[in-house]
Amino acid sequence: MIRDFALQGAQMLLVLLLSPLLTGFVRKVKARLLRRQGPPLLQPYLDLIRLMRKDVVLAESASWLFRVIPYIVVAGTWVAASLVPTFGSGLMFSWSADLIAIIALLGSARFFLALAGLDVGTSFGGIGSSREVMIASLAEPAMLMIVFTLALIAGSTQLSTMAAYMLSGEEGLRVSLGLALLALIIVAIAENARIPIDNPATHLELTMVHEAMVLEYSGRHLALIDLSSELKLLLYISLIGCLFAPWGIAGPDASAQAHAIGVVTYLAKLAVGGFLLAVFETAISKMRVFRVPAFLGAALMLGLLATLLMFVSRSL
Amino acid sequence: MMVVYALYGVAALVVLAPVAIALSASPRGTSVVYGASLMITLTQGMIALLSLFGYSDPSSTVTLPLGLPWLGAHFRIDALAAFFLVVVNLGGASASLFALGYGRHEHSPQRVLPFYPAYLAAMNLVVMADDAFSFLVSWEFMSLTSWALVIAHHRISENVRAGYIYLLMASFGTLALLLAFGLLAGADGNYAFDAMRASHPSAALAALVLVLTIVGAGSKAGVVPLHAWLPLAHPAAPSHVSALMSGVMTKVAVYGLVRIVFDLLGPPDWWWSMAVLAVGGITAVMGVLYALMQHDLKRLLAYHTVENIGIIYIGLGLALAFKAEGMPLAAALALTAGLLHVFNHSVFKSLLFFGAGAVLNATGERDMEHLGGLIHRMPQTAFVFLVGCVAISALPPLNGFVSEWLTFQAILLSPQLPAWGLKFLVPAVGALLALSAALAAACFVKAFGVSFLGRARTPAAAQAQETDSNSLAAMYFLAALCLVAGILPGFFIDALAPVTKSLVGVSMPHQAGVEWLSIVPIAESRSSYNGLLVFIFVLLAGSTAAFAIHRLASDKLRRGPAWDCGYPDPSPATQYTASSFAQPIRRVYGTSVFRAREIGEIPPPGATTPARLTVELRDLIWDAAYAPVAEAIGYAAEKLNYLQFLTIRQYLSLVFTALVILLLVLAIWQ
Numbered sequence A: 001m002i003r004d005f006a007l008q009g010a011q012m013l014l015v016l017l018l019s020p021l022l023t024g025f026v027r028k029v030k031a032r033l034l035r036r037q038g039p040p041l042l043q044p045y046l047d048l049i050r051l052m053r054k055d056v057v058l059a060e061s062a063s064w065l066f067r068v069i070p071y072i073v074v075a076g077t078w079v080a081a082s083l084v085p086t087f088g089s090g091l092m093f094s095w096s097a098d099l100i101a102i103i104a105l106l107g108s109a110r111f112f113l114a115l116a117g118l119d120v121g122t123s124f125g126g127i128g129s130s131r132e133v134m135i136a137s138l139a140e141p142a143m144l145m146i147v148f149t150l151a152l153i154a155g156s157t158q159l160s161t162m163a164a165y166m167l168s169g170e171e172g173l174r175v176s177l178g179l180a181l182l183a184l185i186i187v188a189i190a191e192n193a194r195i196p197i198d199n200p201a202t203h204l205e206l207t208m209v210h211e212a213m214v215l216e217y218s219g220r221h222l223a224l225i226d227l228s229s230e231l232k233l234l235l236y237i238s239l240i241g242c243l244f245a246p247w248g249i250a251g252p253d254a255s256a257q258a259h260a261i262g263v264v265t266y267l268a269k270l271a272v273g274g275f276l277l278a279v280f281e282t283a284i285s286k287m288r289v290f291r292v293p294a295f296l297g298a299a300l301m302l303g304l305l306a307t308l309l310m311f312v313s314r315s316l
Numbered sequence B: 001m002m003v004v005y006a007l008y009g010v011a012a013l014v015v016l017a018p019v020a021i022a023l024s025a026s027p028r029g030t031s032v033v034y035g036a037s038l039m040i041t042l043t044q045g046m047i048a049l050l051s052l053f054g055y056s057d058p059s060s061t062v063t064l065p066l067g068l069p070w071l072g073a074h075f076r077i078d079a080l081a082a083f084f085l086v087v088v089n090l091g092g093a094s095a096s097l098f099a100l101g102y103g104r105h106e107h108s109p110q111r112v113l114p115f116y117p118a119y120l121a122a123m124n125l126v127v128m129a130d131d132a133f134s135f136l137v138s139w140e141f142m143s144l145t146s147w148a149l150v151i152a153h154h155r156i157s158e159n160v161r162a163g164y165i166y167l168l169m170a171s172f173g174t175l176a177l178l179l180a181f182g183l184l185a186g187a188d189g190n191y192a193f194d195a196m197r198a199s200h201p202s203a204a205l206a207a208l209v210l211v212l213t214i215v216g217a218g219s220k221a222g223v224v225p226l227h228a229w230l231p232l233a234h235p236a237a238p239s240h241v242s243a244l245m246s247g248v249m250t251k252v253a254v255y256g257l258v259r260i261v262f263d264l265l266g267p268p269d270w271w272w273s274m275a276v277l278a279v280g281g282i283t284a285v286m287g288v289l290y291a292l293m294q295h296d297l298k299r300l301l302a303y304h305t306v307e308n309i310g311i312i313y314i315g316l317g318l319a320l321a322f323k324a325e326g327m328p329l330a331a332a333l334a335l336t337a338g339l340l341h342v343f344n345h346s347v348f349k350s351l352l353f354f355g356a357g358a359v360l361n362a363t364g365e366r367d368m369e370h371l372g373g374l375i376h377r378m379p380q381t382a383f384v385f386l387v388g389c390v391a392i393s394a395l396p397p398l399n400g401f402v403s404e405w406l407t408f409q410a411i412l413l414s415p416q417l418p419a420w421g422l423k424f425l426v427p428a429v430g431a432l433l434a435l436s437a438a439l440a441a442a443c444f445v446k447a448f449g450v451s452f453l454g455r456a457r458t459p460a461a462a463q464a465q466e467t468d469s470n471s472l473a474a475m476y477f478l479a480a481l482c483l484v485a486g487i488l489p490g491f492f493i494d495a496l497a498p499v500t501k502s503l504v505g506v507s508m509p510h511q512a513g514v515e516w517l518s519i520v521p522i523a524e525s526r527s528s529y530n531g532l533l534v535f536i537f538v539l540l541a542g543s544t545a546a547f548a549i550h551r552l553a554s555d556k557l558r559r560g561p562a563w564d565c566g567y568p569d570p571s572p573a574t575q576y577t578a579s580s581f582a583q584p585i586r587r588v589y590g591t592s593v594f595r596a597r598e599i600g601e602i603p604p605p606g607a608t609t610p611a612r613l614t615v616e617l618r619d620l621i622w623d624a625a626y627a628p629v630a631e632a633i634g635y636a637a638e639k640l641n642y643l644q645f646l647t648i649r650q651y652l653s654l655v656f657t658a659l660v661i662l663l664l665v666l667a668i669w670q
Helices: A002-033 A043-053 A064-083 A099-119 A123-154 A159-168 A175-191 A219-244 A256-283 A289-313 B002-023 B029-052 B079-105 B115-128 B132-150 B157-185 B193-198 B203-221 B230-236 B239-264 B270-292 B297-324 B328-363 B379-392 B399-412 B420-452 B469-487 B489-495 B497-504 B531-552 B578-593 B620-645 B648-669
Strands: A056-059 B061-064 B073-076 B557-560 B597-601 B612-616
Touching: A002 A043, A002 A064, A002 A219, A002 A256, A043 A219, A056 A064, A056 A219, A064 A099, A064 A219, A064 B379, A064 B531, A099 A123, A099 A159, A099 A219, A099 B399, A099 B420, A099 B531, A123 A159, A123 A175, A123 A289, A123 B399, A123 B420, A123 B578, A159 A219, A175 A219, A175 A289, A219 A256, A219 B531, A289 B420, A289 B578, B002 B029, B002 B061, B002 B073, B002 B115, B029 B079, B029 B115, B073 B115, B073 B132, B079 B115, B079 B239, B079 B328, B079 B469, B079 B497, B115 B132, B115 B239, B132 B157, B132 B230, B132 B239, B157 B193, B157 B203, B157 B230, B157 B239, B193 B239, B203 B239, B203 B270, B230 B239, B230 B297, B239 B297, B239 B328, B239 B497, B270 B297, B270 B420, B270 B578, B297 B328, B297 B399, B297 B420, B297 B497, B328 B379, B328 B399, B328 B469, B328 B489, B328 B497, B379 B399, B379 B420, B379 B469, B399 B420, B399 B469, B399 B489, B420 B578, B469 B489, B469 B531, B489 B497
Parallel strands: A056 B557
Antiparallel strands: B061 B073, B597 B612
16 A cells, blocks of 8 residues: 555656656757757756746736646646556556546646636737647547547556556557557647647747747746646657557556666656657748648547547457 | 425416516515525425435326316426436526526516526426426427516517527427427327337337437527527526526426437437437537637527537437447446536536626626626636636536546447447547537637636726625535536436436446545446546645745745736737637638638728728528528518408408318318
8 A cells, every 4th residue: 555655656756857857858859969069958957946946927917817827737737647657557546537537637737728828918828828729629639539549449548458458469550559659649749839830949939839828927837837848748758658668667566676677668768759759850840820730630530530440440 | 295396396486477577576576586486496406306316206197187188287207307307406596596696687677587487487397297298388388488588688689589589499399399299199199108108109200200309309409500599599588597598498408308219219229329429419519619709708608508418419329329239338328428418517507607697797798809807806706607617628627527528438338339320420429529628628718718817808897896695606506516526426427327227227337336436437447537536636736836836946926017028018909809819710610610701901001091800700500501491481471471462352262262172182082
């Protein structure tokens, strides 16, 4: 009981502590690919600490909701990220939310963040919010279609069960699985506001989405918003890792050694995921905002196709 | 015995109606009528709860010597009726409580007070009716009383038009139901539900009854394309009545569908579910897309009712499919999902309409473009409205998510259905459901963000006052219910067990005993959700973060002007509006669905006229389905008008010709 509790707590701390490192790593790789020196690997931590120490400058028209939202967003994202299996599956509370609930929890966080964009009553906040919900209105259904496909393959929406099933190799290669992976990558890029959907490095472009929405935040509030986007990036890479590369994840009641292997492989997965993301982002340019629906529509159609194939093939 | 008590309650409401006419002149009349309605609906609700939990004999019937002389009026409360009675009276009680405060601002109470208790009585009667005749009479009574409430403010021409269209559609719907019951009763006229249950109609007849029921009950519930009246009529009524119409009356319409299709029509065929699912999927997405294009707060909410009816239909359609293919456990899951959404939607939709009513009272505005910044002036209303927004957007940990989660779980069971049509339809419907959930969240970011957040766009919004304590009490009660049903859904699912048991033979596994109060629809390895734990985790994580940062880092705060990238503009007109917020979505979805066009008029250089951007939206369903019918009726009426100006000889010869033709037809027939 205590061991289970400790493992669950370790997972919560692990994702919280690793997520700024992942972002720093992606930034570093991107900089090196551009032949720049780049900021130090630990820069995101320093940024967070610096922001947390600063005073908050709050707009005069901001309401109480604006001040509460950073905590809601970080809490929702953090809980969602700690429910995705990282180094071990079947943790104590892993059953308290299945994949659909995790996606919905992220949806709650985004709902509040979009409200924050409208709270101060500026046009930048509005443009960010309205584009964010437009992107979400395509990305969320696409994600649910992916969940449907994977759930039909694994016979479960519980991430631990799904990871164990994928690890068992019973399914082998499936067309649906490939389509779902492709769609999931597109959704992950969109959800994390990465290139080509959005540019995380700037907020001085008219096509910006996420950064425009949080433009009015400062100090500790901004630190929390940044932390939650870092957590979200970690969550999606963990999710792809746990579903499509479940090697090394320790099962329930595994030994300490298995868990250690789990942690090492998890770190390796994060590194590979972050590296691929950086390469992809360097190789591609940003899209116009109204090209995004076509891009995400492709993810939705791929997800639907994958689900349809599952429905049809299950009867054969 | 419960049914007798419930009938006494209905009688009390019916008596209250004429009393209200007398009372409406006095200043205390409003409080007396709504107070009495509150008491009666609370009692009715208790009776319904007791019946649902099995404290009454579901087979006990009361026959009153009313209605058809050889039949009488039958009333009964079985599990299904008990559940819907709970929904009706919960909505009725909260609306009455809200109206204790809200109704005081009514400037013509004599147009609202008498019809209000009568309307509540009618909805109670529809659910309790146990024969087709009393069902239809109550149904029509419900339509007429609600129509009277829709045109309560009859000096506004928009309301009169809404009332007219509502009356036409309600009559059309009742006609369809009348025909459906006529077919079910057969040639012998067995109008009692018992007799209908015993006789199984042939496949063709059942198909016809199904279509008529979807049309009849669906037009009242507002399924696309029969929804056109709903967004006109629901917002026109006073807000507590809007809440009843949207939150409760549409559920009574769902009751009609469930009663006929699951109970009276006999064992289902697999393709029945195709019809219900297709209607549900299209309704869900169209409803929310219409809502996104609105900037009238109450009309936006009304369109969301259309969307949620679609979600309920999806649950019911899946239940029909599973029932037809002999998968009772899955059918129980899908039916529970649909019925739980009935309950959930009635709670948060009432809450949202109350909030819209409070805003309307405080500012005199329904148009979101004239609101803004209300969270500063009406913090409590803003808070409860926000709870309603999160709940209706199907976000955890509130109740809307639970029922949609169950619907998704039911969809995930459907590959086992052997029928090929369903294999293609169900994933598509799943995608539509996911799309509607995501769009609903977008829509409520708009609704809440534009009306409550930002800066006040008009002086009315800047000077709004917080609403009264009765209204707030009603809204807090419903908001608490949203949370409780979201974090402890197991108890609500268990309460539905008798209903699913009576309709599909089994019920979902008992949930209240599951560890940590999770809900587990089938097996824990398959799927489980624990709203309570998720809520506690989020609460803990958030407060830990807040505590740690405030203690260890900084808790200082300064106020300053908004940053806005260095160019803040003091005019509130520079904020995003409802239509500019919806612009990206309008471009993505609206260009095909609504033929949305943006027409920019830019004056030539040097001209002093302002530049204009107008958006053109077309309601294709109205253009395709309603406009031609209206035109044809107008054309026919104009042509037939000629008959009014004939001479007496011509009239007599007309009668004679008609007689001859009829006799000829009769002769040929035999």
